[in-house]
Amino acid sequence: MNKSNTTYNGLPRISSDMHVSQDHIKNLLAIFAKHGLREKIGIHLLHKHDDIPKEQVKLETKLKTKPGKWTKPIPIDSLDLKNIHPVVLKFVLESVAGELRLHLDPYEFGDGPSPVSLCDVDDNNCIKEVADYITRNNLVDVIALELFDSVKDAQPRECTAEVEVGKYGTIVLPKSMMNSGKLIPTSWPNTSQPFDPDGEPDPGTHWVEAKVKDKVTHKVFVDQIKNETDLLDELVRQDVIRV
Template identity: 30%
Template sequence: MAYGAGVPGLNKALREEDLEKSRNIYNRLPDDSQQPEIRESHIHDLATLFVRNRADRVFGIHLAHAHFAVPDKTVLLGVNHETPRCRWANATAFQAIDLNNVHGHIFVLTDHGFHPYEYQARPMPDLSQVDDHFLAELAGFLNAHNLTTLVGLQVIDPYPGHMFELVLPQGTIMLDASSVDGCVPTRQTGWKFEVENGEPHVCKSNETHARHANGHDVFNAGAPHPKLEAFEDVKHALEQQRILRLCGVV
């Protein structure tokens, strides 16, 4: 199979049926707490593979996982915000998505090749510097080591920094850790690679799932949840929970 040929949301235009497949993939993924650890040896081997194929400036890896069931005719779509710097991904109706202005954000390897299960609102990334054989070589590695349900391929955020992933009702938010109070990391979920002194290198912890220090996610299970229909709603709710630092307050 030509694993790099025609990946929806990466080097192939998206169709609505691709979104439906993404929803189905996401809803079959386990929670991150149910996933085994990714071996350090595999992470370092992947760093070598990414650097060798000049893919490290565009892609990283992600622990494939889900947090809730995405409703019918919706898919997770992320949007970046600057104040505070973050990425809010929420279940978004198919009809509200401009398929010409989104790309796949996290992909898993299926029987039919790589397919996204989460999206990002911006044009497809520039893949011109990535070796043409990268996806095929990555697919071979994931298959050989039984990692297809554990390791996802992620289009990385160009910004440096350590990010905390917090779970919201029907969504997640990735916040710069320096903007967050009262939360503790629970598990690393994202890895970036780079070249250091001419050698492949695994960057320090890039993305980490975090919870409130009381052991819960942002909102306690069973408690009433605020409506989070817009980013300002999310921002206000996190400030009310004293998780997000108020703008200008250190």
């Protein structure tokens, strides 16, 4: 888990300049679709938000009052390691016995059991095919792998937007709840839409530049937040989201 902390803090901080070629996205989504895994795994723009303190990791939990998720730093020693799962994994290229090998290092986690069995994914060679493509096209430091929630759960099926909330991490909500801000795509595909091999890839998640008091900011300042109700109320008060 401490390695995950180091991996996360070593990532580039998200910026509006980050992007992935649409051709690469289309090719990778075609691989997921070919293996029947488009609704289980996808592409994640490799990035971080604020650094997290030592001996902490990013943990994603589902919101109780709204469709969405809250990802915040959590001390490792407070985690039930049997009841969390990887959510985002970085491709890592290493030299082993003179050979270059690629493996996956998780750097963000989710509460509860994994919605995706990595054994099932590996058995049909999807990960190997994706890894070969990532390596061949020099995307190891550009693209990560993301595991999606089941389409049967209560999470939003429309595309979402992620807002930075300082030391409290990030909160992901349906895009329709956002009042304003430029949207930077960070995750593909949008699983609420059917697969179109000839169409432009539709992002599932975005990073939003919030507009607070007529000022565009990448981070919403919040203080003394005890729970998700406090956080959502503060975002409404600052006119970042609407209920």
